[in-house]
Amino acid sequence: MASLTINPATFNTQVAFRRSLEKGALILYDEVESNPESPTNISGSESDSQNQTTETDHGDHDLILKATSVLIADLCQQFDGGHPGGAIGMVAIGIALWRYAMCYSPEDPTWFNRDRFVLSNGHCCLLQYIFMHYAGYRDMTMDQLKSYHSDRLDSLCPGHPEIQNPGIEVSTGPLGQGIANATGLAMAAKHLGSIFNRPGYPIVDNTTWCLTGDACLQEGPALEAISLAGQWGLDNLILIYDNNQIQSDGPVRLTNSEDINLKMKACGWNVINVDNGSRDVNGILSAIHSAKVRNGKPTFINVKTVIGIYTKNSNTRKAHGTPLGEEETFHLKSRLGFDTNLSFDVPKDVADFFASIPIQGAEHVRKWQDLLGEYERHYPDLGTRFRERMNGKAPEVINTVSPFDLSLNVSGWSNSPLSTRDGSAYVIQPYLKRHDCFMVGTADLDSSVGLAWEGKEDFQSPNLSVAKEFRGSYTGRYIHFGTREHAMAAISNGIAAYHPGTIIPITSTFLMFTLYAAPAIRMAALQDLQVIHIATHDSVSIGEDGPTHQPVEVAALYRAMPNLLFIRPADVEELEGAWQAAIASTKMPTMISLSSEPTEQFPGMTNRQSVLKGAYTIIQNERADVTLIGVGSELEFAVQTHKCLASKGIAARVVSFPCQRLFEQQSREYRRETLQRNKGIPAVVIEAFVSNGWERYADAAVCMKSFGKSLPPRQAQAYFGFQKENIVKVVMAFLEDWHNGQVQGEFQELAQIRI
Amino acid sequence: MASLTINPATFNTQVAFRRSLEKGALILYDEVESNPESPTNISGSESDSQNQTTETDHGDHDLILKATSVLIADLCQQFDGGHPGGAIGMVAIGIALWRYAMCYSPEDPTWFNRDRFVLSNGHCCLLQYIFMHYAGYRDMTMDQLKSYHSDRLDSLCPGHPEIQNPGIEVSTGPLGQGIANATGLAMAAKHLGSIFNRPGYPIVDNTTWCLTGDACLQEGPALEAISLAGQWGLDNLILIYDNNQIQSDGPVRLTNSEDINLKMKACGWNVINVDNGSRDVNGILSAIHSAKVRNGKPTFINVKTVIGIYTKNSNTRKAHGTPLGEEETFHLKSRLGFDTNLSFDVPKDVADFFASIPIQGAEHVRKWQDLLGEYERHYPDLGTRFRERMNGKAPEVINTVSPFDLSLNVSGWSNSPLSTRDGSAYVIQPYLKRHDCFMVGTADLDSSVGLAWEGKEDFQSPNLSVAKEFRGSYTGRYIHFGTREHAMAAISNGIAAYHPGTIIPITSTFLMFTLYAAPAIRMAALQDLQVIHIATHDSVSIGEDGPTHQPVEVAALYRAMPNLLFIRPADVEELEGAWQAAIASTKMPTMISLSSEPTEQFPGMTNRQSVLKGAYTIIQNERADVTLIGVGSELEFAVQTHKCLASKGIAARVVSFPCQRLFEQQSREYRRETLQRNKGIPAVVIEAFVSNGWERYADAAVCMKSFGKSLPPRQAQAYFGFQKENIVKVVMAFLEDWHNGQVQGEFQELAQIRI
Structure with a gap:
């Protein structure tokens, strides 16, 4: 493959790469004008696998690859902790993403249409922190990088990425969650794009990128989300697999011999392989180029990498969660040609290589703002709605939907026994119908949970062919998750995280089966994300389904879980209060626990305000x-x-x-x-x-x-x-x-x- | 395909079918001697899909198919509840299993080497109850069948199968669990067979059968278990997919468009299709015949069925969880040629068709006992050990492994700070090494949880090729579950349920990530199964991994969960007591919660007996x-x-x-x-x-x-x-x-x- 020679000072590679995508054509990097005399030149033959470990195989990507690996080693060594191997093996992927492929603005980490990046293998967070540092995120200073595993209370570099820190889209760490979060982030973009985009005005068209290791792909919630991403044809989702075939226990084949590519294809994904993926930045970019051609399917890029490449522990489980040690860190520097006396060093060439990113990012934002301005002139009503959604304007207070205003009252329901799930249906359906900010999902319990309003449209790929009663498109706000409770909650976290307040996801299943989703429900609480969980059939009064369906202990979990509202309303009046609380609680998830069987109403006794x-x-x-x-x-x-x-x-x-x-x-x-x-x-x-x-x-x-x-x-x-x-x-x-x-x-x- | 004509009074079809399996050859059913005059003859052209709904398409399987469907309708109708459609669509599968394929003894439901059957789609339990009634399980009388959805306290027919009732291998209902339980049951058989079987003496060689609907195949724990069953090459596991393409919300394609056969192949399974699977008993038997040829892979039989076949709701979601109603039940009987005045009727021909099953079952048991007798004579030591395992003889009291006996004491550990996970390692490893009844699993945290004893062998397929340090076979007792916490616990339930006491499974992960497995941990508690969960890194003192890994609230769940011991020992002395309690608690699961960081020891203060x-x-x-x-x-x-x-x-x-x-x-x-x-x-x-x-x-x-x-x-x-x-x-x-x-x-x- 061609050698790469780019002078970032004179050529904006990221823009060129993106432009090539817009044209649908791949620019070959050896076509780019070169200036081999420049000290900041990047050159290398990364894809020459025959040659990958020789010292002659250097050049500027090579320098970045090696310097970043050394920096990872130093950062793990300082406090003798952290996960060096995976991050070292993924540096080439990091270069491809942060330098070339992703569209983002370090100066404006909350820019609405930015690409979203999710590190599902969150323990490799040093990779993300370092590239954020390179890319010029202001807060992510070298001083901050050095706070990794330190006792600093103000660290932006915790052991796993945390959403509270600038530039982090979702907190990850519990394996499998990130893939589902990314699915939700991609859904949100599809949904908003389908509502707001107009010909020539792609105001929401960002891509969601997700990095995963071997382990996330073994987790149930990830497997559930993978099925759903395929179902929904989320072609704005690119999942990059750091395929190093090593996990904590040893070689992956100890526990997984499946044909992952075939499995992903069976789930409706595009699959692209990259060999030599710890070195071949061009190969990764070529795969990304194919992945960005949106063909109605999400894309899985299977990148063969080497855990802990360059280190003595490479390709072993020792590389996973153990720092290299003083001696090997020294030898690593020596072997790779770095000054063994320097630590935490970012060579000037490396820094320069990323120097243009903040400028490019600002340019992305400016162009988008210009586009949005034009859009607002052409489509003033849509523009207003879009601004409202961006501002996460809270829906009017639910209180206006009083049960006493509803025609149902005429039939005297308020004095008749009614299950709270049915009461909830009466209270909330008109409201859900009216407010576009709600996306409502169910884990195959559509008719049991009472959230499907009349005339609701499903969220589905327009390519899906189903009976008219189930019509759907990306503008649809009702989500059939299937019996995938865990992915439902984890995907909803991604939807909520897209731009908090813009979409408020609601999930629904039996209270008993929220337990399948508890790790994701927890992640919403930990991330201050507003997700509303409707948990029905909440007592032994579910009856004949028996003890497997009767949730006697799970409320204890939710009542103990920090930053979660667990509300069990008694009747329709209290349901009003419960929904008010859920909607008003914009910085936390709420679970509303509902009965399946009719119970008494207490008109004049219960009180919605007091529920609060x-x-x-x-x-x-x-x-x-x-x-x-x-x-x-x-x-x-x-x-x-x-x-x-x-x-x-x-x-x-x-x-x-x-x-x-x-x-x-x-x-x-x-x-x-x-x-x-x-x-x-x-x-x-x-x-x-x-x-x-x-x-x-x-x-x-x-x-x-x-x-x-x-x-x-x-x-x-x-x-x-x-x-x-x-x-x-x-x-x-x-x-x-x-x-x-x-x-x-x-x-x-x-x-x-x-x- | 050939028509089937069998006189069960003169020909033992089950034995013939099994014999054909032993020979590795398929007996064609039309080769069997026939007696067309006999009133109990079975004939039909079940595989003629062109003809499937015409009234001329009857015969004796046809009678069973229809009479059983009517019985299901009646049983749901009596109390206007239950799930008729799935059960009706699976009657042909039921005939194939209970009449022909499964090796079991209704008179002896706990016979050690019986085939195990798991109804993963537990809501279709009427199918199982009715076939148990047909097959002659003594307690499963018609009076009991009629207790389905009744208020009878002594009902053996709860809304989902319950392990406490004779003939039920595991409680199911929460979707996805059953597939993982079946994986565990098959592992147990492989493991015991590999330890005890000798040439000519296959004393443990039973097959595990699992029925699943569309929904279970969407659940994360099932997907995790499917990967593992493929990894382990469990060719004694047959998963039969009731592929009716309808779930609670509507057509499956609303939420799942994947190529399931391709996915199963990618996971290392054999895949066999059966068309017309609500009628074609022969087609199902032919598939089963292929499945029983053990080729180092589990088998997935994809049986195309029609939910609620024969009824007006057939092939719609209405058939799933709603009784037919009085009128349609009447019309169904009329349409299928049954007396509309009769309810809960089992025609004599149907009863007769199953009449030989108890006799055959007793014969299976007798032959096996004879074999075991010979085995004990040839291999007296093995025979004794096998008897011990069958009796679930408790291991000697752990107390004999005192930390004060250990060489570790010499180095003065008992006065030095030590994490309880390390303490646990010292206490339990020698014990685990010595006692074959323990199978120890980890969710990719081998080196973090301290359970891997020196010289342990992995449970693996002998076909797996890995480095020597990871050697494994089916005799291995250490299980690499990968990062599949939920399947780990659910599979362990299956291992424990194989024959309670014979194998005591132990799982291990971080306390935080036991939450992924909580639904399965609950199922062990509900089923009185002894599974020991080792939950390490149980405090904020896990440190840098941060809040995603620090389990502040999950203990509240386990302390609230009925019939589970949640124990947090403080030091090595208390660990002795914790392990004692876990091992002595044979009718419940235990979770031992352990610290990752060194904490003080309290010699002379803490006391193992008092932990109890x-x-x-x-x-x-x-x-x-x-x-x-x-x-x-x-x-x-x-x-x-x-x-x-x-x-x-x-x-x-x-x-x-x-x-x-x-x-x-x-x-x-x-x-x-x-x-x-x-x-x-x-x-x-x-x-x-x-x-x-x-x-x-x-x-x-x-x-x-x-x-x-x-x-x-x-x-x-x-x-x-x-x-x-x-x-x-x-x-x-x-x-x-x-x-x-x-x-x-x-x-x-x-x-x-x-x-």
């Missing part, structure tokens, strides 16, 4: 003997028990408690006023989940103590003691013990244990 | 002002704080609290004695997790309030307040509030919130 306080008194009693805390679909048992107790001369208060996290945010006065435990009044919580965590608010529990049982809904409840007669009995017995001083300070489980 | 009580006093003080509860690697902070408080004149007790569930099982007296809160002594818990759930045992917490941060281990701890000086300060402030009566009954979070 987490808990509130719905039946007050100044001389109460006990506070009954009802949660979600079990509030009806608290209210019923209150009435029965009254008939026996026992005064109870009733508190509805939809959200622990919101309650924790209230003042101590409000919390005391609501619970009144400081007055010596004991509290009993009633919820068809295990009691773990309720000990903070109650003295006793009518809760689950075991997994559930396959029985019809009401029988399942009764079997576990959720029945007013039983609750009255156990609460009275508890109060007797309480007054006898038997149980203070010792949380009591009151529900009879049946199995 | 969940919590115990390690520093007593008769006049204590406060009880400090230390957990796992944070016990050292409790002990340090105790000392500092003493120097300030404050008397503290210290309680080590490795396991909440074990503590809950203790008497009230023991619990009071340990915590002493009833004496008015406040308790402060110290753990680097969120405090949710500790409110039951403590009045205040030095716990996490947020996600973690990427910092070196000790700095990460200090950043969040885990540092003796800080703890002393906040505990003293708390005690002041306590004595002033400011905080009683209101759980206090003491750790400073830093981010």
